[in-house]
Amino acid sequence: MTYEFLVMALLFLVPGAVFWLVRADLRWLMRRTMLASLPFAATEWLFYPAYWTPRFLFDLADRIGFGVEDVLFVVGLGAFSSCAYAVAFRQTVVPRGSGTRPWFRVLGAIAGMLALTGLLLAVGVPILYAAVAAMGVGTLGVLVARPDLVLPSLLGAALSCLIYLGLCLLFEGLVPGVFERTWRPSLLLRGHFLGVPLDELLYGTGAGLAATALPAWAFRLGFAPLPGREPTTRSPRAPHGPPATPPGPPPR
Template identity: 30%
Template sequence: MQYVWFIWSLIILALWAVIYLFKKDIRIEMLKMSWITMPFGLTEPLFVPEYWFPPSLFNLAENTGFDIESLIFSFAIGGIGTVLYNLIFKRRFVEMPHSERSHRRHSLHVYILFVPVLIFAALSLFTGLNHIYCGVIALFFGGLATLYCRPDLKGKIWVGGMLFTVLYFVYFGSILPFYPQYVELYWNLENLTHILVLGIPIEELLFAFTFGMYWSGIYEHLYWRKVMKPITID
């Protein structure tokens, strides 16, 4: 099982590559958000070994807490999470008019962007919660904060969370038929709820939902964009 994490991180990267190759109109958005997301893979020492302890290339996770796979995985889900809703519902990114940017809700724009970081840091420092729960809570409230600032993204935020959960469920579940003991061996279940959904720790699905919820609207929030239906000419 030494290379399972590496192989499955390449699989999600392959999905990213397929979308990137065949959807030219969203390449810029995918790349931007993937590069922004990738450094979050460097937070892996916060989760190893208290959440999980995966075998990794060169035994990096075991020896240092860091691993190459987390960077690949973070890069891939950053781009996919940003555009998944647009792909399913055939939406495009358009620039938000300056008249809308001046709304009083956007006066907190910069502060709201940092809500997940602040909440994660506070929970990590002042509670004994496992970091996975800190991350889930931080992402959830980050999504709600985005919703306050950008109510026009309401549908994308909630549906984006559900879409990414479904994708992640299929992605994670594809490991288990080949390696049915993978979760039992490498997740620190004693620190978690022990709730499994068809073999998948519920914490993974909570992460998927809250990540999809927050990340589906982060590009629009960060770069002052909206999502619109493409204009068709009959």
């Protein structure tokens, strides 16, 4: 029997690995994003079996509520969704203002999104939509405070959705019929795009939106062109300060 989720999780590590190789300046961002993503691995019990019914290594989802696959999935998703905008548009992150204890902001954002997800579940919202709504509300709060992040976040969401779609199409090619066998019928978005459930694309979009905005807000960062693309009027002697530090994406 195929371990579908393991195949999917391994595929989701590939884009982040490519970004790691081609963009050394973003590796610190990916490390922190992957670390901040780890708590969301433990939320699998909210999705399984209500949203889908994959087979887990060692039946860990039935034993402890999540599996090895969840850890790989959130790490991979966090890595590529946080950096998709910067890679595609040749941007880097630079300090914007100053502050202390940025990880308290990260933990606060994670706690807030999890709390909102729980509240929505309590009033009957299905888990996938509750998770995406929590990402959206959390990101909206950030964008109100940081309007400079609106365009990067929207573009990051679109790019993450495209990467997510490509990975799902490859997944379907490797494990034919997996979406029909393993995913439960959607309650709201009942359609498919190229065979991929619209629910999954919605989730990928929400993850890209949140993962682009939240690290920049939590660690007081802004996006700027890579040094090679800066205007020629800039003094060649002006230093390019070292990059600062950031978290990661939301419930899955």
